[in-house]
Amino acid sequence: MGLINVNSFVAGQWLPADDGARPIASAVTGEPLATAGQASLDTQAMIEFARTKGGPALRAMTFHDRARMLKALALELGKFKDELYALSYTTGATKPDSMIDIDGGIGTMMVYASKGRREMPDGHIYVDGELEMLSRGGTFVGQHVATSLKGVAVHINAFNFPVWGMLEKLAPTLLAGMPAIVKPATATCHVTEQCVRRMVESGILPEGAVQLVSGGLGDLLDRLDYQDVVGFTGSAKTALMLRSSPHLLENSVRFVAEQDSLNxxxxxxxxxxxxxxxxxxxxxxxxxxxxxxxxxxxxxxxxxxxxxxxxxxxxxxxxxxxxxxxxxxxxxxxxxxxxxxxxxxxxxxxxxxxxxxxxxxxxxxxxxxxxxxxxxxxxxxxxxxxxxxxxxxxxxxxxxxxxxxxxxxxxxxxxxxxxxxxxxxxxxxxxxxxxxxxxxxxxxxxxxxxxxxxxxxxxxxxxxxxxxxxxxxLPHMVHGGPGRAGGGEELGGIRGVMHYMQRTAVQGSPDIISGITGTWIKGAARPKSPVHPFTRTFDELEIGDTIEAGPRVVTLEDIEHFAHFTGDTFYAHMDEEAAKANPFFPGRVAHGYLLLSFAAGLFVEPAPGPVLANTGLDGLKFMKPVSPGDAISVQLTVKRKTRRTDEYGEVRWHVAVLNQDGDDVAEYELHTMNAYEK
Known part of the structure; x- marks a missing residue:
């Protein structure tokens, strides 16, 4: 077999090694194996191709679109593991070693695909953290959000994992909506090139989403700006040289390093x-x-x-x-x-x-x-x-x-x-x-x-x-470390995605923040639904759609029946004198779970319809006790919608239980799975 000519993939074109190429020897035999590198690269063209082609195409996709893309890429690469193993042997890696690299890289992409669908919205703005109340009356609030950077990620990878090292950076980068230029170590870049070639040939990636440099980067790093990111894996000495570049420092280019470690x-x-x-x-x-x-x-x-x-x-x-x-x-x-x-x-x-x-x-x-x-x-x-x-x-x-x-x-x-x-x-x-x-x-x-x-x-x-x-x-957990280890964090689930996004504090009225995030928040408009929301499909429901139901009077007989029926005879529900001695209660009060049951009875639509299942609730809070004779009502509001499968999506509802004075007595988030329109 002749020498492998390791190509670069630049601005949509495969470029063979030329007079600027470096030789690569087999780690096993020491014999010449391949050549890689170009005498010169049009680095500005690469950056522009990423920014004008890859970036806009990726940002037009939602997080879920990108997650599905990652899954498709992982499944496609799984078809070519044997040919990647064969190349990996030439780097000195055994079959188990190659599986750590190749199967591990594919598995990492699958994890990010799954996390993208489960933990990120089917939209373009990621909500980061809880809502902050910035005013006493609740008319001015704040929310941290994250959006895709508008530049390119340059990934400089080490020789030891030519596949995993690339894919563990690519997965969060592409999920964030950012294109990448991959620079593998020359000694093992022939394995990386074959992996990139298979991804490109699949047609799954948008044009400009991934480019490959097999050889030297030239002046690429000197052309980056504040919207770009450098992700580096290698020695502390090389990391120091790169991150100390005056151009990177002057332009505040993000530099994420994973380097030497005496574990x-x-x-x-x-x-x-x-x-x-x-x-x-x-x-x-x-x-x-x-x-x-x-x-x-x-x-x-x-x-x-x-x-x-x-x-x-x-x-x-x-x-x-x-x-x-x-x-x-x-x-x-x-x-x-x-x-x-x-x-x-x-x-x-x-x-x-x-x-x-x-x-x-x-x-x-x-x-x-x-x-x-x-x-x-x-x-x-x-x-x-x-x-x-x-x-x-x-x-x-x-x-x-x-x-x-x-x-x-x-x-x-x-x-x-x-x-x-x-x-x-x-x-x-x-x-x-x-x-x-x-x-x-x-x-x-x-x-x-x-x-x-x-x-x-x-x-x-x-x-x-x-x-x-x-x-x-593991892609679920942080990979990185302080000091000598580089001070950076790769992987770590969605934390890894955030390296390629900008976190922004958005402030405004509840309606503004709700409109930006696609999530209803307390204080935002709640138009009354013309029909019961449970009769509307996932696609028909609008954020903020609300039904109000009630009132229902809670009687002492209700409380006692619930206590004996469930076995919950806690003294606050059954002993007037003991309840009054408790600083939280005015006397005997209704069970919190009785209120939840009554709330469900008030807002439920019993007939078969688009609501397929109630899958749980989050954030339950009991805010004020309900005494015998109080009347409760309920407000059910569409808070957020997320597509899950080809047949149904998840709807999260804000549920507020109120007493006869309009005071909140309980609050929680209800989860249902709703069918799409047929």
């Missing part, structure tokens, strides 16, 4: 050899050292254990590492493949030698290990290296040098405060794991070390079967 795993003082937690730590450490050959930003670099367990843990981990079969990643028997390149191998060995200068080496003789199915001298193979640092307080390299490969250091702690101090010596990490069965241990370490970590993963015998692993960032 730690801590074994609790409650753990003993032979316990489930001891075995969990050993398994986690070995997996994190060898998965992707340790080339994971979340991999365990420091293993912090009680002083008495240094020997047992060291023996157990070293013993497991000695059984790891290293070789051609395409072989089913291979447990650990090669590093991504010869340059990466040289860097890892150099960093490991700096760590070795202040440690004892427990495993990883680079002269003694064997490689299956490949030439050890030509491929980027290394043996997993385990070191022991007996005096971690005096050591420096173990807390400051990251060998981005299968390298970890074992070190002792005296007590929990000391363990927390050692965790924090990394000066900011993406993740730390705590292996303990004692909640007090987990709480103590979180208090001591939480400020220096983006994620704390706690595992023990109760969660081990379903726990996802120390090194697995």
């Amino acid at each position: 730690a795993s801590v074994l609790g003082p409650d753990v003993t050899p032979g316990s489930p937690e001891f075995d969990i730590l050993v398994k986690e450490v070995v997996r994190e050292m060898t998965a992707k050959a340790g080339q994971k930003c979340t991999a365990i670099r420091r293993i912090i254990v009680p002083q008495a367990l240094i020997g047992p843990v060291g023996d157990a981990v070293a013993g497991k590492l000695s059984t790891i079969r290293i070789g051609d990643p395409a072989l089913e028997t291979t447990r650990m493949g090669a590093l991504a390149s010869a340059a990466q191998k040289a860097d890892v060995l150099d960093k490991a030698s700096r760590i070795a200068a202040e440690c004892r080496q427990l495993a990883g003789d680079q002269d003694a290990f064997a490689v299956d199915g490949a030439d050890k001298a030509k491929g980027a193979f290394v043996a997993p290296m385990l070191f022991a640092c007996d005096d971690p307080d005096a050591a420096e390299a173990v807390h400051s040098v990251e060998a981005f490969g299968p390298v970890a250091t074992l070190m002792p702690y005296r007590d929990l405060p000391h363990a927390g101090q050692l965790m924090n010596r990394g000066k900011g990490s993406l993740v730390a794991s705590v292996i303990t069965h004692d909640p007090a241990v987990a709480r103590s370490l979180l208090i001591d070390a939480g400020a220096a970590h983006g994620r704390i993963y706690v595992n023990n015998r109760d969660s081990a079967k379903e726990a996802t692993g120390h090194g697995s960032p």
Whole structure:
């Protein structure tokens, strides 16, 4: 097979590598594999194409449209996993490694597709947080909202995850309505290019939504402005160089970084050899050292254990590492493949030698290990290296040098405060794991070390079967960390989407805010529905449509019957003297749930119609007691509508229960599923 010519996708055109291309070698054989890069790129054309084509097309779509697009893309990419695996082998990744990258990236897109449909509106404005009352009379209110930025997101990705690294940034970016220019690391960009090619060929993406740079970015970053975003994954050194650009600083270009991280795993003082937690730590450490050959930003670099367990843990981990079969990643028997390149191998060995200068080496003789199915001298193979640092307080390299490969250091702690101090010596990490069965241990370490970590993963015998692993960032949770880890946050559900949107405080009357957000708020107009709202389809209902019903007098007989029927004979409902002694009640009062039942009886339309089901309620508040003889009425208002399936959508209703004086006695949000028009 000839050399792969890795293309860039620029302004809707595929451009082959040219005289400016750089060579890419196979991580397994060391032989030339591909070339990538162009002598020059029309970077302004790329930006304009994204801003004038991709941006408007994406912003014309609702959040739900974009979510459906993400799902379709994920399903489409799932058809081509085998061809992506085949390319991934050339980067040194085994089949399980490739699944972390490729299946993990596709899965991340699916999660964002689901969250976009469940947690965002079928519209163009995202409501962020609760309504703020800015005036005593309620005629002036405030609401935070978010809208799509009008620029382009430039994603600079690392070499270790050529698919997941791209898709985990693309998913929230596209969901936000922003186009992206993707710049993968050159060493593995041939895998990324094939993934982008499949997305483009699917026809699912609007024109200009995604572009690809295989090679150098040229002067692209110097052309960005305040509406653009740079998302970076890589070394702290490169991140500092990029984010310090005078142009980015002068134009306040958003820069989201995920970079170096000396992650730690801590074994609790409650753990003993032979316990489930001891075995969990050993398994986690070995997996994190060898998965992707340790080339994971979340991999365990420091293993912090009680002083008495240094020997047992060291023996157990070293013993497991000695059984790891290293070789051609395409072989089913291979447990650990090669590093991504010869340059990466040289860097890892150099960093490991700096760590070795202040440690004892427990495993990883680079002269003694064997490689299956490949030439050890030509491929980027290394043996997993385990070191022991007996005096971690005096050591420096173990807390400051990251060998981005299968390298970890074992070190002792005296007590929990000391363990927390050692965790924090990394000066900011993406993740730390705590292996303990004692909640007090987990709480103590979180208090001591939480400020220096983006994620704390706690595992023990109760969660081990379903726990996802120390090194697995999940799209639902924040992926990022303070300090050395970059100070940014990727993923984290809808938090990740907000990187590509502008949060704006909108102030005005209830009618104005309701009109902007598409959500009825208290104080906004409530036109009376000409017919019962339950007889109107999802499409016929309008925000603010209201029905008023009642009154109904609540009698003492009603209260007593409800108490005996349900078994709720709480004294406030049954004992006049005791109720009067309570500062909240004037005497015997109606049950709150009796009021809800009566309210439903007042507003319900019993005949079959578009309302298919009542699926729950939120925000229930009892605001004023109802005494025997009081009369209640109800106001039912369409608050928000969200399409859910091809057959029905969700309607959220504001329900206010009032007494004879017009005072609110209860309030809640009712959820129903309503059919569309036939």
